[in-house]
Amino acid sequence: MGLPVGAPRVRFAPSPTGYLHVGNARTALFNWLFARKHNGVFVLRIEDTDEERSRSSLVDGILSGLSWLGMDPDEGPYRQSERTDRYAEVVEQLWEDGYLYACDCSREDVLARTRNNPTPGYDGYCRERELERGPRTALRFRTPDTGSTVVHDIIRGDVEFPHAAMEDFVCVKSTGQPLFVLANVVDDRDTKITHVIRGEDLLPTTPKGLLIWSALDERDSVPLPAFAHLPMLVNEQRKKLSKRRDQVAVEYYRDRGFLAEAFRNYLALLGWSPPGDREKVDVETLIREFRLEDVHRAGAFFDVKKLTHLNGEYIRELSTAEFIDAVRPWVAPEPERGWAPATGTPPWPAERFDEQIFAEMAPLVQERISVLSEVPSMVDFLFLDEPVIDEQAWSERVARDPRAQQILRSAIEAYEHCDWDRTAIQAATRAVVEMAGTNLSKGQAPIRLAVTGRAVGPPLFEPLELLGRTEVLRRLRSALSRVEAV
Ligand code: GLU
Numbered sequence: 001m002g003l004p005v006g007a008p009r010v011r012f013a014p015s016p017t018g019y020l021h022v023g024n025a026r027t028a029l030f031n032w033l034f035a036r037k038h039n040g041v042f043v044l045r046i047e048d049t050d051e052e053r054s055r056s057s058l059v060d061g062i063l064s065g066l067s068w069l070g071m072d073p074d075e076g077p078y079r080q081s082e083r084t085d086r087y088a089e090v091v092e093q094l095w096e097d098g099y100l101y102a103c104d105c106s107r108e109d110v111l112a113r114t115r116n117n118p119t120p121g122y123d124g125y126c127r128e129r130e131l132e133r134g135p136r137t138a139l140r141f142r143t144p145d146t147g148s149t150v151v152h153d154i155i156r157g158d159v160e161f162p163h164a165a166m167e168d169f170v171c172v173k174s175t176g177q178p179l180f181v182l183a184n185v186v187d188d189r190d191t192k193i194t195h196v197i198r199g200e201d202l203l204p205t206t207p208k209g210l211l212i213w214s215a216l217d218e219r220d221s222v223p224l225p226a227f228a229h230l231p232m233l234v235n236e237q238r239k240k241l242s243k244r245r246d247q248v249a250v251e252y253y254r255d256r257g258f259l260a261e262a263f264r265n266y267l268a269l270l271g272w273s274p275p276g277d278r279e280k281v282d283v284e285t286l287i288r289e290f291r292l293e294d295v296h297r298a299g300a301f302f303d304v305k306k307l308t309h310l311n312g313e314y315i316r317e318l319s320t321a322e323f324i325d326a327v328r329p330w331v332a333p334e335p336e337r338g339w340a341p342a343t344g345t346p347p348w349p350a351e352r353f354d355e356q357i358f359a360e361m362a363p364l365v366q367e368r369i370s371v372l373s374e375v376p377s378m379v380d381f382l383f384l385d386e387p388v389i390d391e392q393a394w395s396e397r398v399a400r401d402p403r404a405q406q407i408l409r410s411a412i413e414a415y416e417h418c419d420w421d422r423t424a425i426q427a428a429t430r431a432v433v434e435m436a437g438t439n440l441s442k443g444q445a446p447i448r449l450a451v452t453g454r455a456v457g458p459p460l461f462e463p464l465e466l467l468g469r470t471e472v473l474r475r476l477r478s479a480l481s482r483v484e485a486v
Pocket of ligand 1: 012013014015047184197198199202
């Protein structure tokens with residue numbers, strides 16, 4: 001299929017880190033939205049010039065994160081580690097054209113010489129030494145002495161970088177390895193990128209890229225892309241998200257049971273607001289409304305609470321069948337057939353899981369959760385021989401509540417004889433708790449704890465019916481003997 005004339009070409013260019021960082025996912029999303037909106041091409045490029053970073057296992061997490069979010073690339077992944085010949089060719093050209101010079105200064109030399117300089121960075125010591133290129137020389141770019149480079153940024157306006165403050169930066173290390181700033185520009189040129197949409201942390205390197213760009217234009221002029229530098233993501237202390245303090249891997253959120261649609265929707269709000277200040281916005285609307293011009297400049301708060309709330313809304317909108325499907329990896333994972341959360345298997349033996357019982361409970365559970373990983377602890381009592389008792393709640397609501405024994409005892413008597421369906425069980429329970437001088441919502445606590453192990457959860461009477469009279473009575477008797485034993 002031919003591309004429409006003038007179709008934009010954008011790229012997402014992560015360095016391989018082993019996982020997809022949420023900030024990078026937001027960058028990828030803004031590129032993807034822009035490409036979808038303008039019928040453009042979304043290119044993936046892996047910036048793995050660093051040798052130790054070029055292992056393919058470090059790329060898998062990025063690919064699967066993108067795919068989970070529904071943002072598979074239209075083109076690529078290109079890998080910089082496969083393009084070293086091309087970079088060597090460009091270096092040759094820049095050398096011949098006089099833009100590069102060899103430098104044999106060590107980092108220590110430079111530091112010692114420049115310690116008291118007003119402008120930090122390299123002092124141009126080797127500029128006129130006319131050293132030959134060799135195995136121990138780096139290649140530096142000769143930046144102009146006067147004037148300035150202006151980055152025309154769609155979000156930030158014109159940002160000016162005076163050349164006097166720009167050092168002669170390294171383009172090729174003494175090992176012969178091209179640096180990011182060079183490979184990045186060569187790739188953007190070769191893949192005809194029209195819009196560079198990336199994090200604001202890269203703005204300071206942009207003027208260097210522009211100098212290389214115009215040096216290469218001398219032989220082969222390539223239209224300069226437009227630039228848009230996106231605000232950084234920050235945590236509640238307004239600090240840049242950090243791997244040590246914050247959960248930054250997209251896969252962490254996937255594992256906890258965030259829905260891809262909800263997560264993608266939330267990412268779109270980080271630095272941009274859909275018209276009308278709505279927060280829950282479907283992907284077609286995002287694509288239609290997204291404009292780089294409307295992206296904010298200020299850091300964007302990655303608010304996990306808001307994300308969680310939004311996820312709950314998405315979960316409640318699923319049909320029961322969709323919900324059951326979505327939650328399957330947490331309740332009945334089939335790692336050999338698909339993805340399963342790294343947080344582990346559910347607490348019950350696989351063969352004890354009962355699809356039908358779960359399907360009955362599903363709508364009750366769906367109303368009450370914000371993330372899918374909450375589900376196992378809400379239904380585990382149905383598939384375990386013994387409920388997992390919340391000991392603190394037990395001691396407050398059962399052991400130390402004088403009414404609890406009476407309620408348990410009368411519930412046993414009542415449940416031995418009542419009809420076994422949710423309405424009858426509820427009526428019998430109401431009579432029991434009212435006799436004990438309390439109401440249904442408070443008085444059911446000992447029964448709930450005895451049967452489910454927890455003080456809170458979905459409505460109680462459906463699960464009692466599902467568990468069956470015999471099992472419910474057994475659990476109540478065992479709870480009663482535990483309180484009586486104290
Ligand atoms: N590889 C760079 C990074 O991961 C991004 C480069 C770019 O988007 O131009 O920070």
